[in-house]
Amino acid sequence: MLDIRIFKLIHLVSIMALFLAFGAAMLETIKFRWIALLHGIALLLILITGFGMLALLGVHGQPPAWAMGKFGIWILFGLSLVFAKRKLVPKPALATWLFLLGAGAAFLALWKP
Numbered sequence: 645m646l647d648i649r650i651f652k653l654i655h656l657v658s659i660m661a662l663f664l665a666f667g668a669a670m671l672e673t674i675k676f677r678w679i680a681l682l683h684g685i686a687l688l689l690i691l692i693t694g695f696g697m698l699a700l701l702g703v704h705g706q707p708p709a710w711a712m713g714k715f716g717i718w719i720l721f722g723l724s725l726v727f728a729k730r731k732l733v734p735k736p737a738l739a740t741w742l743f744l745l746g747a748g749a750a751f752l753a754l755w756k757p
């Protein structure tokens with residue numbers, strides 16, 4: 645039986661990588677192509693491990709509302725790179741938005757409302 649902690653570890657490290665990618669995008673420290681790659685790989689791993697953990701938690705078929713909410717947040721994290729790249733919103737507003745998304749995703753995983 646696969647240990648759920650392996651999935652959770654990759655889930656959490658990928659979230660760190662995701663925020664690293666947004667930080668780099670805002671500071672424009674490296675080429676955007678690398679930022680997009682890091683952002684994409686992180687999101688992919690978050691998705692795979694998220695649904696992997698759901699399966700290990702015994703959730704099959706239609707995911708519960710909290711998991712659907714996390715999927716919605718996952719999509720918003722995906723779209724948010726466009727905001728960072730095109731400088732559509734001020735950086736403090738973008739940072740606040742990203743923190744709120746992250747807090748929302750963590751809340752949904754912990755409380756499962």
Ligand code: HEM
Nearest residue numbers: 659690691694695697698711714715718746749750753754
């Ligand atoms: C499709 C997207 C996602 C799915 C299906 C998903 C699913 C899950 C599941 C099943 C767990 C384990 C819950 C448990 O052990 O009781 C978890 C944990 C967690 N997720 Fe996600 N997740 C997704 C995206 C995200 C995103 C985008 C973030 C934040 C940026 C995030 C943050 C967390 C955190 C912090 C935990 C650890 C909570 C704990 O300690 O149990 N997740 N997620």
